[in-house]
Amino acid sequence: MKRTAAILGFLFLGVMIASALPADITYVEGDASVRTKAGTLADAQIGDVLQTGDTLKTGHDGQATLDQRGVTINVAGSTVFTLMEHAQGGAITPVLSVALGSIKYKFNKIGGGAEPQIRTNGAIAGVRGTEFSVFAGADGSTLFAVDSGQITVESEGKSVDLAANEGVEVPLGKPPGDKITVHSDQIDYSKWNEDKLAAMVADPLTAMDNIDASLASYSMNVTDYAARFADSSKTLADDRGQRNSILSEKGKDAAATYQDQVITPLALNTGYLFLNTRYYALAALSMRRFVAGRLYVTLKAQFINDPQNAAWVSFLDRYSAFLRSFEELIIPQLVAADI
Amino acid sequence: MRKALTAAVACAAVFFITSCASIQRSWDQGAVGQTAELINSGSAQKLYAMSASPFIIDGEVVPLTADVAGFWAGIVKAGFRVDAATFDTGTAVGADSYRQFADTMEARSFFARYVKDGTRILDFTTAMGAHIRLLVRSDWFSLRILGWKGPF
Numbered sequence: 001m002k003r004t005a006a007i008l009g010f011l012f013l014g015v016m017i018a019s020a021l022p023a024d025i026t027y028v029e030g031d032a033s034v035r036t037k038a039g040t041l042a043d044a045q046i047g048d049v050l051q052t053g054d055t056l057k058t059g060h061d062g063q064a065t066l067d068q069r070g071v072t073i074n075v076a077g078s079t080v081f082t083l084m085e086h087a088q089g090g091a092i093t094p095v096l097s098v099a100l101g102s103i104k105y106k107f108n109k110i111g112g113g114a115e116p117q118i119r120t121n122g123a124i125a126g127v128r129g130t131e132f133s134v135f136a137g138a139d140g141s142t143l144f145a146v147d148s149g150q151i152t153v154e155s156e157g158k159s160v161d162l163a164a165n166e167g168v169e170v171p172l173g174k175p176p177g178d179k180i181t182v183h184s185d186q187i188d189y190s191k192w193n194e195d196k197l198a199a200m201v202a203d204p205l206t207a208m209d210n211i212d213a214s215l216a217s218y219s220m221n222v223t224d225y226a227a228r229f230a231d232s233s234k235t236l237a238d239d240r241g242q243r244n245s246i247l248s249e250k251g252k253d254a255a256a257t258y259q260d261q262v263i264t265p266l267a268l269n270t271g272y273l274f275l276n277t278r279y280y281a282l283a284a285l286s287m288r289r290f291v292a293g294r295l296y297v298t299l300k301a302q303f304i305n306d307p308q309n310a311a312w313v314s315f316l317d318r319y320s321a322f323l324r325s326f327e328e329l330i331i332p333q334l335v336a337a338d339i
Numbered sequence: 340m341r342k343a344l345t346a347a348v349a350c351a352a353v354f355f356i357t358s359c360a361s362i363q364r365s366w367d368q369g370a371v372g373q374t375a376e377l378i379n380s381g382s383a384q385k386l387y388a389m390s391a392s393p394f395i396i397d398g399e400v401v402p403l404t405a406d407v408a409g410f411w412a413g414i415v416k417a418g419f420r421v422d423a424a425t426f427d428t429g430t431a432v433g434a435d436s437y438r439q440f441a442d443t444m445e446a447r448s449f450f451a452r453y454v455k456d457g458t459r460i461l462d463f464t465t466a467m468g469a470h471i472r473l474l475v476r477s478d479w480f481s482l483r484i485l486g487w488k489g490p491f
Contacts, residue, residue, distance in 0.1 A: 031404075039452060060405060078405060100403075293399045294406055300396065301413025307490065323398075323443075331444050339400060339448035 031059025087272035133184035137196035140172025173213030218284035281333035367429030395486035398441025423466035
């Protein structure tokens with residue numbers, strides 16, 4: 001209960017410190033829905049505004065266009081797209097998360113929008129004045145294809161710079177592969193994604209290796225930020241006590257100075273630590289839902305008549321271990337509205 | 340006279356309660372029968388159309404309708420059948436019902452957020468002895484499936 005209250009309290013703080021970069025839905029067609037940060041679901045409509053934490057989901061026949069202060073994002077069918085935020089270098093960086101499906105991104109500096117990061121289940125891309133596409137596959141792989149400008153793709157500590165007509169594929173839990181020459185229009189996402197899904201289902205244990213590696217990376221960040229957040233929260237509480245002592249001993253002005261110089265920066269930093277804890281926990285949840293969970297459901301259906309099948313039993317062992325780790329390391333940072 | 344009236348009222352109450360229980364049991368059996376028939380006839384599309392979103396499979400929350408469609412299509416493709424399904428129990432969902440799918444925060448949150456009062460958990464057994472659990476509700480007199488567990 002205490003933990004939930006702390007999470008909710010810092011969610012509120014998160015709202016206050018967030019640089020909130022909303023995105024307007026300017027076009028929508030077919031099946032498209034919005035799941036808000038609070039967990040409510042509704043059909044997407046032109047004029048809706050996506051806020052940080054909101055997710056746009058398109059069905060097979062759906063698509064949508066978003067405008068985010070000078071950035072145009074075309075969300076293709078069968079896509080799960082979320083606006084997120086991440087604290088970096090004492091500032092908030094907007095993050096466009098593609099858990100599944102594909103988006104085409106066009107940055108227009110004249111519009112004055114901040115350059116965001118693009119996140120998938122397995123990679124992060126930094127953007128510098130660019131037009132490019134991101135394809136997020138069923139197995140957690142990502143394919144980036146740049147049409148103009150430049151992006152830097154990073155995964156597992158390795159980064160690759162991409163210029164116009166260059167692309168790179170990033171397998172889940174692995175560093176980026178070799179650069180390829182490609183234009184986004186040449187990529188058939190359906191075919192690419194079907195191949196990824198087929199390969200994952202054909203070799204679920206290798207898929208679990210990648211899923212485990214990805215969870216380990218997310219868990220490490222969650223654990224690190226959560227510990228730093230706990231320390232910072234304690235220091236903040238102590239400092240607030242100190243301010244009260246200063247107020248009674250030295251008066252209002254001294255207390256206000258202490259507030260400005262010590263407490264406010266520390267409170268902001270504590271908020272950033274909380275934001276990042278949640279960021280990595282939500283990223284892990286996305287990977288669990290849209291990669292691991294989908295693999296489970298697909299294999300369950302496939303082996304439903306043969307529950308003693310060795311491949312299914314081996315997979316279940318690995319999957320159960322994955323779920324235990326997820327429960328232990330990630331779930332404590334999530335709230336009911338995330339589910 | 341008063342005793343007779345009291346007895347009549349008591350009988351009527353017992354009859355009413357029994358009738359309600361009987362009607363509920365009949366609905367539960369009908370829901371199991373309808374689901375079994377659709378599976379056996381390979382009607383994955385109809386099962387998908389009857390499915391809610393999000394959906395729960397064992398302890399997995401399935402947020403994408405395409406994945407629910409894929410699950411029904413997958414079990415039909417695998418040749419799964421529920422011949423001679425025997426209805427076992429039907430219970431109204433309560434505070435701890437999520438445990439019947441998975442004792443996890445995710446299952447608990449799914450039930451708290453997406454499972455309305457009046458939803459029922461139906462257990463049945465196939466001719467092969469496999470147990471299956473459905474999470475269902477009546478939605479404007481038609482059957483809505485919210486979850487599946489099993490065979491176990």
